[in-house]
Amino acid sequence: MSDPQAARKLAAPPVNPETERFWKAAEAGTLLYGFCLACGEPHYFPRSFCPFCFSDRVEWRAAGGAAKVYSFSVMHKSPSGPYAIAYVELAEGPRVLTNLVDCAFDTIAIGARTKLVWKPSEGGPPVPFFTLD
């Protein structure tokens, strides 16, 4: 039960004109988050404006890939086998919905250090996941 992703095929994420840049960066192995130059707040997922102050002076910055588990759940009601859904908190601040992959579920804990990994989707860009660090 240590490789839940192996059994789950990933559909290509739907890409739109606003998020195309995010998925181009994903192809290059870079996770982007939004940073507002007006109010200084980071956000995720990145968008064309700041969801806090509504400024459009937003930079999409590269996350370092380090994060800590904010919460998680190991899903057992799954035809393709158990998997771990989680929110991880990026070192840069925002909490990101993801799966914790390539790790033993019984070693996952809130506060545990994680790092970014990419998994291929079917006919689309790679998708960001996290694993225990």
Place this chain on the structure above:
Amino acid sequence: MSIKGKAYVMGAFEHPTRHAPDKSTPQLHAECLRGALADAGLTKDDVDGYFCAGDAPGFGAISMADYLGLDKLRHVDSTETGGSSYILHVGHAAQAIAAGKCSVALITLAGKPRTSPPGGGPRGSSGFAAAPEAAFEMPYGGTTHNQYAMCAMRHCHEFGTTSEQLAWIKVAASHHAQYNPNAFLRNVVTVEEVLASPMIATPLHRLDCCVVTDGGGALIVTSPEIAKSLKRPRVKVIGAGEAPKGVHGGKIDLTFSGAAWSGPKAFAEAGVAPSDIKYASIYDSFTITVLMQLEDLGFCRKGEGGKFVADGNLISGVGKLPFNTDGGGLCNNHPTNRGGITKVIEAVRQLRGEAHPKVQVKNCDLAIAQGTGGSLGTRHGSATVILERE
């Protein structure tokens, strides 16, 4: 403008079915309408306002109004906030009545998830694929089970809440369901049985989850003049609140729900406090849903929900706050995976004194119906209504 005292819930009907493979979803809406009209003592042509949500098939309110033959409508509202929609609709109906836009408002819900699981949610999978969050959430296998489970996991981490405490919520619901002949699950369960049931999404067990049932319900909300002309006990709407809550750009806090915002608005409008409430209908998609909303509404302090629900405190006649005396979504009914309307219906039964004698709260003159629709783990709509027996 306040809605306090401007409208009354005069009709309430819960469809007795829990499995309806031989009926259509529109047909169930129609049967619920028939039941609510009979309860109120009104006819179809008295209805001049119609409220429905994402479970209404086709072109929503317009398809349903045409199918049902609602020819006198002058107000429609199909606000969709998931399972809480029908609690929110009571508030919206009161607003519309107070503004003179209608005088007899109908709210319906129906669906058949036990017969055929829904595909892609109320607006269809294409609608969700176009949602701004789709690409950033769909790859991760989020379901109501594991998203609510993440709330429970964080709540346990921050406040020391235990699986035993969560189990008490199901135990209390099961004590009530034993007296409801229509309840999907009527057996009384123990804390140990909840903990021994299969793990669905850590830390939630199968018996922490609500039932999946076909069925539906309907409500009739009227003006004071019409209410006084009817023979049924009058249940007055005295406060309502609503609030969406989301992921908030990555600042999501999984330990509270939108009830923390909709609740105080409803209490302020009603001019009452949580300690005044005699009966509480609390949306129970999962046990954790109840615990968080009780805290958020102010029945106990944040983080103390575990202690509050333990030892039977939610059991009618035993504890301080009788809740979901029909057995709730955990045991009785969760028609079309949406529990809002049954929350209002049981509150109306309690205020009328028409709940089962074994669970009827004595002198029940003030009740709350609280719901959250969508997902506490991502984004949801919270709705609160406070009702008073006149």
